[in-house]
Amino acid sequence: MNSADLEKGLAKDEGGRRVGVPSTALFTDQYELTMLRAALRAGTAERRSVFEVFTRRLPEGRRYGVVAGTGRLLDAVENFRFDPDVIGFLREREIVDGATLDWLADYRFRGNIWGYREGEVYFPGSPILRVEGSFAECVLLETVVLSILNHDSAIAAAASRMSSAAGGRPLIEMGARRTHELAAVAASRAAYVGGFDTTSDLAAGFRYGIPTVGTSAHAFTLLHDNERDAFQAQVDALGSGTTLLVDTYDVAEAVRTAVEVAGPELGAVRIDSGDLLLVAHRVRQQLDELGAVNTRIVVTSDLDEYAIASLAAAPVDAYGVGTQLVTGSGHPTCSMVYKLVARAHSADPKAPLHAVAKKSLGGKTSIGGRKWAARRVDAEGYADAEVVGTGPVPAELLDRQLLVELVKGGEVVARESLDTVRDRHVAARAALPMSAIQLSRGEPVIPTVYM
Amino acid sequence: MNSADLEKGLAKDEGGRRVGVPSTALFTDQYELTMLRAALRAGTAERRSVFEVFTRRLPEGRRYGVVAGTGRLLDAVENFRFDPDVIGFLREREIVDGATLDWLADYRFRGNIWGYREGEVYFPGSPILRVEGSFAECVLLETVVLSILNHDSAIAAAASRMSSAAGGRPLIEMGARRTHELAAVAASRAAYVGGFDTTSDLAAGFRYGIPTVGTSAHAFTLLHDNERDAFQAQVDALGSGTTLLVDTYDVAEAVRTAVEVAGPELGAVRIDSGDLLLVAHRVRQQLDELGAVNTRIVVTSDLDEYAIASLAAAPVDAYGVGTQLVTGSGHPTCSMVYKLVARAHSADPKAPLHAVAKKSLGGKTSIGGRKWAARRVDAEGYADAEVVGTGPVPAELLDRQLLVELVKGGEVVARESLDTVRDRHVAARAALPMSAIQLSRGEPVIPTVYM
Structure with missing residues (x-):
């Protein structure tokens, strides 16, 4: 066994080579299956149900959220099947009974999913996703739906703030080494949605077609007998348009050597340590004096949106961002949570839906009922409220509705390219009041209004 | 294409079903490959090299770190192969040249890896992993090695603090919905290493054999016409030893109903909201009055190590922890970083190693040379220093060395069971000074001494 096994399932073909099992069904908390088991036995599993995904609040101080991961989520729903390996595991562990295993073996989601478009912004109470079908078929999806939306939206929200702060300068995602190797690939994707331009992560290029970049690290300089040899080796292989890393020893000397080796057509230099504001100014001046007026400066040292903003007046041409x-x-x-908001009183598919909600004290209550949402705008076209309701949609909001059909009768009906999603985010953010892109802590930039 | 594709590669078998490609080679920053390309061309790629993984500091206020992910790392190294799909991608993107592609197609790691044992504690400067071989074969592993160690060790460190705070009460990992779906599986594993007992994540049970648990959520209660019906359905299916969730409506009424339905042999009740200290005391008293003296109380509401510690005097029998x-x-x-610390001056395999280190200003310097490490103990056997050196190992530290051989000539030689790793962590933590398990912010509990 090896770490790639889970990713591919455990089956092997005749040659002993592992064979992929395209299942996401085990990215699931056990209680989803024990609830299914109990509901099947009680005759309540087929009650028509509506689950919704929403947040009770934004992260402290944040002014908007960014929906990301929808494309991955649709893939996960399609691949949520209990194949023989998975059934065998559940049987062996006695997690569910035989009747439930039979039901699972035939499972695929046949219901409907509506949701905010990927790249759209959201606010507390926004019904980001609505999953409709039998209780049984919907409850199973809870864990993987939340895993994807909670992770990807968190990264996209940070990326969006960074891209605002960068003011149009290119942003490079380079955080793979700071997070789980597959979370890194999803993070690259979410960063692209949030406004990043490129990634260092080859797997993200392979899987999602995101442009990849990267040239060299300090180790490459240290490998060679001196910095000049290292720069020469890099330029020989990658051309003078490459990016040379100039802070292994002395920055000023490295910049001089870099331009000597690559000529004034040197593509870029990278600075990865020190006082970036100060060093960038010095390096720019030095490059200009050496005639390398088109050589760009890339900075990459524990940047976040605040550090990026603080470099707005510095002669920086691109930012590489990792950890943050x-x-x-x-x-x-x-x-984000995934809550049952309405269900029928019987298994009759025509039985009407009734709103349900947790009512205990302690702040975790929710609002029952199948919801619509619309973004109300002011006279100038800027958003002024997130309107969420359970009754009829007011006429003036009909064409401002936020939920679109993503899955219909189990079939995915709304696949989009990442570039479409990325463009949507830019547009959605631009339609918010200007204070949305302030980095300082604040309240959600528009209120959520229930009607 | 779908989200599971990356996990399995993109190849499909004749039936169109995706086939696993057991490769971790693309979990890699592009610059590892461009450095390889340039070094191959310059004739420096085969210089014998030593890379080390270490941290310059612990997270602020933490007193020790926990090494986790080693088992996953060894799997990743074994599966780091450039199969035809990957080679095709690199060729199409023109990331490297033909000579480099040929080299990559034959690649497998043939060097040596030494490292701290998984579950061991570490401190700033501890050489957690040492990778030895040619520059080319070692540099490629940087990204995936760091992804795994940085992620898994972060989770294990949090888990270790929580398990100290829990003082022997069982801990349930239930955070899958709060992180990437595959990061969640690695997180379950790391949590187990750090002292957790069970997980809600079925994939973690499937992949690593970690015991899985889970019974029901609020949705199950809301699905039914009343709480009694829900409890009855659950007990009918799962038996009276199950855990009933008692905070959907009114806790006191739910506890009464739960014991009526399941009898005094009810396994447990779960409380997921409210003032847990207060509610746990009330519920315990009520359960005792109802004769359910062996019914356990499980609490699960945004817990962290501090909340767990604050419940030490409460009648709580188990903690479920997610987000934190x-x-x-x-x-x-x-x-953690992966740095070249020594290399030969020529490609001659017998050429001696020379220490190298980045020297630029800005705090990111490192200490060159191939290192050993040992944990010095005081007269009572408690750790009193992390000793790190590049010269000969002092006689009194010979049997206290921390680095063990993990990979020899490319073959993994040190596979361990997760239970072995988990036991090791308990022992390693117990050998630290008592202040290690204080939750308050502090300095590393022992100093790192260089010699």
Whole structure:
């Protein structure tokens, strides 16, 4: 066995080579299956139900959230099947009974999913996703739906703030080494949604087509007998348009050597330590004096949105961001929950839906009922409220509704390209009041209004 | 294509079913490959090299770190192969040249890896992992090695603090919904290493054999016409030893109903909201009055190590921890780096190694040379220093060395069971000065001494 096994399932083909099992069904908390088991036995499993995903609050001080992961979520729903390996595991562990195993073996989601479009912004109470079908088929999806949306939206929200702060300068995602190797791939994708331009992560390039970049690390300089040899080796292989890393020894000397080796057509230099504001100014001046007026300066040292903003007036041409991006800049997860908001009183598919909600004290209550949502705008077209309701949609909000059909009768009906999603986020953010892009702590930039 | 593709590679078998590609080679920053390309061309790629993984500091206020992920890392090294799909991608993107592609197609790691045993504690400067071989074969592993160690060690460190705080009461990992779906599986594993007992994550049970638990959520109660029906359905299916969730409506009424339905042999009740200290006392008293003296109380509401500690005097029998565990309780990643510390001056395999280190200003310097490490103990056998050196190992520290051989000539030689690792962590933590398990902020509990 090896770490790739889970990713591919445990089956092996005849040659002993592991064979992929395209199942996401085990990315699931056990209680989803024990609830199913009990509901099947009680005759309540087929009651028509509506689950919704929402957050009770944004991370402290944040002014908007960013929906990300929808594309991954649709893939996960499609691949949520209990194949023989998975059934065998559940049987062996006696997690559910035989009747439940039979039901699971035939399972695929056949219901409907509506949701905010990926890249859209959201606020407390926004019904980001609505899953409709039998209780049984919907409850099973809870864990993987939340895993994907909570992770990807957290990264996209941080990326969005960083891209505002960067003011159009390119942003490079380079956090793979700071997070789980597959979370890193999803983080690259979410960062792209939030406005990043490129990634260092080859797997993200392979899987999602995101442009990849990267040239060299300090180890490459240290490998060679001196910095000049290292720079020469890099330019020989990658051309003078490459990016040379200039802070292994002395920055000023390295910049001089870099331009000597690559010529004034040197593509870029990278600075990865020190006082970036000061060093960038010095390096720019030195590059200009050496005639390398088009050589760009890339900075990459524990940046977050605040550090990026503080470099707005510095002669920096691109930012590489790692740790703070892939950890959500202080908020590595969202607090999205997946709650039953309505269900029928019987298994009759025509039985009407009734709103349900937890009522215990302690702050974890929720609002029952199947919801719509719309973004109300002011006279200038800027958002002024997130309107959420359970009754009829007011006429003036009909064309401002936020939920679109993603899955219909179990079939995915709304696949989009990542570039479409990325463009949508730019547009959605631009339609918020200007204070949305302030980095300082504040309240959600528009209120959520229930009607 | 779907989200499971990356996990399995993109190849499909004749039936269109995706086939696993057991490769971890793309969990890699592009610059590892461009450095390889340049070094191959310059003739420096085969220089014998030593890379080490270490941190410059612990997360603020933490007193020790926990090594976790070693088992996953060894799997990743074994599966780090450039199969035709991967080679095709690199060729298409023109990330490296033909000579480099040929080299990569034959690649497997043939060097040596030494490291701290998984579950061991570490401190700033501890050489947690040492990778030895040619520059080319070692540099490629940087990204995936750091992804795994940085993620898993962060979770294990949080888990270790929580398990100290729990003082022997069982801990349930239930954070899958708060992190990437595959990071969740690694997080379950790391939590187990750090002292957790069970997980809600079925994939972690499937992949690593960790015991899984879970019974029901609020949705199950809300699905039924009343709480009694829900409890009856659950007990009918899962038996009276199950755990009933008692905070959907009124806790006192739910506890009364639960014992009526399940009898005094009810396994446990779970409380997921409210003032847990107060509610746990009330529920315990009520259960005792109802004769359910052996019914346990499980609490699960945004717990972290501090909340767990604050419940030490409460009648709580088990803790379920989610968000704060899988996000490292404020520190979702470690700051481990992978640095070239020594290399030969020529490609001659017998050429001697020379220490190398980055020397630029700005705090990111490191100490060159191939290192050993040992944990010095005081007269009572408690650790009193982490001793790290590049010269000969002093006689009195010979049998206290921390680095063991993990990979020899490319073959993994040190696989261990998770239970072995988990036991080791308990022992390693117990050998630290008592102040190690204080939750308050402090300095590393022992100093790192260089010699």
